[in-house]
Amino acid sequence: MKKINLRDYYPYYTQDMIVEVPDEVALLLREYMLLEEAYRIRTYRYKAFYSLDRDEGIEREILQKPLNPAEIWEQRQMTELIYKGLSKLPVKQRQRIYAHFFLGMSKADIAKAEGTHKSRITRLSKPDCVVWKNISKKFYNRRQLCP
Secondary structure, eight states, rough: EEEEEEHHOOOOOOOOOOOEHHHHHHHHHHHHHHHHHHHHHHHHTOOOOTTTTTSHHHHHHHHSSSOOHHHHHHHHHHHHHHHHHHHHOOHHHHHIIIIISSSOOOHHHHHHHTOOHHHHHHOOOHHHHHHHHHHHHOOOOOOOSSS
């Protein structure tokens, strides 16, 4: 039987607490402590501080299952149709829609970049609105650009 100080192994102990434990338990606790210290030194030395919350896509890759060939094909078809629909719009409207939906800019930011009022950005002509409604109805389940 070996005597160990629990304060060495458990950080919430504020004062020494000596207990007797079997030799196997003492060896196991010592081995875990050495492994933990070796890991700490290794991460410090190689600057290998990884977290699943980082913005490197690690968490996203873990949570998303890989796409099968049919889904990849469908995604390509969808993208092609979206670009065809966007190509039918006038240049200014195309740029506004691209900035809003693809780049994630707010309508106020787009208006500021163009030097116009926000109400000019939210209004679309009737033919443009019909084209975009068809595209967004088929492929987007989020908010519509046209009322």
